[in-house]
Amino acid sequence: MKVKQKTPEKKHKNSIIARRLLFYILLTSSIFTLIITIFQLYIDYNEDVNSIETRLRQISDSYSEPLALGLWDLDKEQVDNMLKGILKFSDIKYLEVELTNKEIFSKAGDPENSKIISQSFSINYKNDPIGKLHIYVSLDDVYQRLLSTS
Numbered sequence: 001m002k003v004k005q006k007t008p009e010k011k012h013k014n015s016i017i018a019r020r021l022l023f024y025i026l027l028t029s030s031i032f033t034l035i036i037t038i039f040q041l042y043i044d045y046n047e048d049v050n051s052i053e054t055r056l057r058q059i060s061d062s063y064s065e066p067l068a069l070g071l072w073d074l075d076k077e078q079v080d081n082m083l084k085g086i087l088k089f090s091d092i093k094y095l096e097v098e099l100t101n102k103e104i105f106s107k108a109g110d111p112e113n114s115k116i117i118s119q120s121f122s123i124n125y126k127n128d129p130i131g132k133l134h135i136y137v138s139l140d141d142v143y144q145r146l147l148s149t150s
Helices: 008-072 078-089 141-150
Strands: 092-099 104-109 116-125 128-138
Touching: 008 078, 008 092, 008 116, 008 128, 008 141, 078 092, 078 104
Parallel strands: none
Antiparallel strands: 092 104, 092 128, 116 128
16 A cells, blocks of 8 residues: 655645634634623723712712702801712712802812713702702723723
8 A cells, every 4th residue: 555645735735725724713713802802891891981970870869968058058168078078989080069150169189181071960959059069080990990801
């Protein structure tokens, strides 16, 4: 029985096909991995932003009445203390309480030039608007968390 030897041309052709196949397998798996990673980062980002928005609603619900009482009494110390308490929530960087005449009554934190989400809530005393609470949330920590998970 005679064993056929592959000619150098056939070996070279098989080598090219194997390399090409390996390249396409690696390319496909890399693209698939990239798509899954982007999708996961998008989901994580949305979860963090939704968490921040939920926190902002909770702040509005729990602090609007005490802030209204402090603002109605023009008790700056009480309002300052409440703002310091709100600042302890994660991602919140700057707050200000504005009177209806656009004068800033109280503020806490440091305004940053980074990516932020801002939201304003009306402060009402007995259904009459007496001011607004402006909350500025930094997205820097959200981006840090995304970088640490990727």
